[in-house]
Amino acid sequence: MALTTIDEPNVSRPGKSSPTHHPLWALGFRPFYMLAAAFAAVSIPLWLARYFGQMPGLTNITINWHMHEMVFGFAIAVIIGFLFTAGRNWTGLWTPRRGYLAVLAGVWLAGRIAMLTAPALIAALVDILFLPLAAWPMYRVLQRSGNKRNMFLIGLLSLLTTVNILFHLAALGWITTSTVLIIQAAILIVVMIESVIGGRVIPGFTSSTVPTAKPIVNSKRDRLTIALTALASLAWIFTFPPRLIAALAFAAACSQLLRLGGWRPYTTLHHPLLWILHLSYAWIPCGFILIALAALQVVPANSAFHVLAIGSMAGLIMGMMTRTTLGHTGRPLKAGRNEVLMYVLIQIGVVARFCAAINTTGLRDGALVVAAASWSTAFVFFLIIYGPYLYRPRLDGKEG
Secondary structure, eight states: OOOOOOOOOOOOOOOOOOGGGSGGGSSTHHHHHHHHHHHHHHHHHHHHHHHTTOOTTOTTOSHHHHHHIIIIIIIHHHHHHHHHHHHHHHHSSOOSOHHHHHHHHHHHHHHHHHHHHSOHHHHHHHHHTHHHHHHHHHHHHHHHHTOGGGTHHHHHHHHHHHHHHHHHHHHTTSSOSOHHHHHHHHHHHHHHHHHHHHHHHHHHHHHHHOTTTOOOOOHHHHHHHHHHHHHHHHHHHTTOOHHHHHHHHHHHHHHHHHHHHHTOGGGGTTOHHHHHHHHHHHHHHHHHHHHHHHHTTSSOHHHHHHIIIIIIIIHHHHHHHHHHHHHHTTOOSOOOHHHHHHHHHHHHHHHHHHHHHHOOSTHHHHHHHHHHHHHHHHHHHHHHHHHHHHHSOOTTOOOO
């Protein structure tokens, strides 16, 4: 199958200057990576402070807020930033930039402020706006270019919009569905996006960086893997019989492991920009093994979903944010000690959070603190190091 990259086309730089012509608004990854990293760095300490009984004035910070904002605040911002950037290359057409991009960033920020401070109904109305407003221009550029191959992403963004609406309806008490199950469904949709996009870019990045690796991309196996992952996800969301959930989740995990093995992850050990992608993807099969065990009541379900949310989702996010920022600001695709530190901190965070999920003793609180500190430190480092890259023009003078 063809492997998709997100290298930027060579375009000319306009001469007009205005606030919205600032480099920050040149392409989607710039504002959304910066906003997502800042939000990630702050939101987890806020949640942990409330968890330990501090900051009683922030009554909106509940378990519902924490679950929702990690997916529909943090992760969605990165996904949209990535898709706007990739969409430019896929279609040759401009995805939102300048004024429209600034407005979208403002809508996203308004949603975060509303979720933190506003009454539940107002917060819901503000928050729900972002995904449709972001998905529409992505749909338009795919439609205008005839790019049917990536149109499924619009379907998944629409599905995430529906899930977000259901979450708010449940949080308001207007439907009886569990908010926890709804957020688990959202995480599994994000995992589907990771599985598809990861299958396109990780083998390609590997072969271009390590020519001797020769990663195997088998389209039939890929389709089977995606199908099994979707079936296992549906089985969990719709509460199929426990043994059937366990069987499907275990089959999905095995298929994902075989797929990853074909990409030759062992060849990437000397290339941090690569091994972070392989290692983060490996948390997907780990998460589905834990889903199988959770269905059989061997481990708590939140252990599986924290592994998927931190290990695969945040790990791939950190790997792709660093890689795409370097590439799309005209810098060499090379990771140093700072990047390795960020990657390792995310891995410490997922292991610590898993330990907290399965530990009901006094060690749980300590593991939560370690997980939160690792997470926040990683994203603070990203802001310090990569914030200037995102804020300044490309080094090579190209637009974007």
